[in-house]
Amino acid sequence: xxxxxxxxxxxxxxxxxxxxxxxxxxxxxxxxxxxxxxxxxxxxxxxxxxxxxxxxxxxxxxxxxxxxxxxxxxxxxxxxxxxxxxxxxxxxxxxxxxxxxxxxxxxxxxxxxxxxxxxxxxxxxxxxxxxxxxxxxxxxxxxxxxxxxxxxxxxxxxxxxxxxxxxxxxxxxxxxxxxxxxxxxxxxxxxxxxxxxxxxxxxxxxxxxxxxxxxxxxxxxxxxxxx
Numbered sequence: 001x002x003x004x005x006x007x008x009x010x011x012x013x014x015x016x017x018x019x020x021x022x023x024x025x026x027x028x029x030x031x032x033x034x035x036x037x038x039x040x041x042x043x044x045x046x047x048x049x050x051x052x053x054x055x056x057x058x059x060x061x062x063x064x065x066x067x068x069x070x071x072x073x074x075x076x077x078x079x080x081x082x083x084x085x086x087x088x089x090x091x092x093x094x095x096x097x098x099x100x101x102x103x104x105x106x107x108x109x110x111x112x113x114x115x116x117x118x119x120x121x122x123x124x125x126x127x128x129x130x131x132x133x134x135x136x137x138x139x140x141x142x143x144x145x146x147x148x149x150x151x152x153x154x155x156x157x158x159x160x161x162x163x164x165x166x167x168x169x170x171x172x173x174x175x176x177x178x179x180x181x182x183x184x185x186x187x188x189x190x191x192x193x194x195x196x197x198x199x200x201x202x203x204x205x206x207x208x209x210x211x212x213x214x215x216x217x218x219x220x221x222x223x224x225x226x227x
Contacts, residue, residue, distance in 0.1 A: 002066075003163050003195035004031040004054065009063035010221075011049060023049050025221040026063075029213075031163070036189055036196045038206040041215030045222065047199035050215070051165045054197070055088050056080030068162040089156035089194075091166040091185070095148045097140040103127060103151045104136040110158030126154035130184055146177030150184065157188055164189060166198040170205055182208050 006029040012020040023046045031037050041047045052058040054065060056072050065072040068087055075083060084090075089110070097106050107123040127133050130150040132143075140148050149169060156164060166185060170178035182205065189196045198209070206212045216222045 001033045002030050003033045003035070003068060004029075004197070005064070005066040006030070006054075007064040007066075009053065009065065010061045011046075011053060011058065012061050022221040024053070024060075024219055026050070026218050027220065029218055031195050031197060033162075033195055034189075034193045035211065036186065036209055037198070038209035038212045039197060039199045039215055040203060040206045040212060041199065041201065041219075043201055045215055046219060047201075047215055048167055051090075051167050051197070051199060054163075055090055055165060056084050085159060087162045089159065089161035089164040091149075091152055091156045091164065091169045093168040093171050095140070095152040095172075097148055097151060097155075099140050102137045102139055103132060103143065103154075106140070106151055107155045107158050110155035123154075123158060126157055127151070129188065130154045144177075146173045146180065149173055149177070149181055153181070153184060153188065157192060157194075160192070161194065164194050164196040166196065168200055169198065170200075170202070178205070 006026055009024060009026040010022065011024040012022045015021050039047060049058065053060055054067065056075070060073060063073070070083060072080060072083065098109070104123050104127060107126055111122060124133060124136060127136050130153055132147060132150055135143060135147060143151065169185065170181050173181060185196065200206055
């Protein structure tokens, strides 16, 4: 069973001087249920754009994005928002924690937007899993950078998604914390039987995965711009 199927996906953006720049042109890309994949590519090469398309934060010019059997390109903006809340977990490079909320409140927000996953114990269980049960009532400013990323991972898992997207999740943490974050993401996905796509520019990070794909190889827009 495929967790993610991308076919003939094209995304362009307006250029300041006129015309449009093709950032992504991906003919085929798939991830099986429970599979963990690293997608490596240079900065500015379209990695985050691809994640935003999969998450429904952007819409493609053409093509198909099918996630857990649902065709995202056929959904309205409101429909994509609902689907993202129920089926996709997103670990951002900059964490995106709400500063006025405690760790456990930030995690509970990940449950609030989903559907039918309001187990009152799940938020604390997730914080315990990431080693922060004793920091549940701390605000982000009271946590280290590595601890903030752990809260962000717990929040991404809160809604029991089908697919976890991770955008350079180790870029803003120190090397020791980076190892811990990667171990935590791998283990959490295995425990939840969760498919995961992590984008990174680091081969060292990518080598921690059994399957590593190169964005430059699957993205025809890159090869065209290089020719």
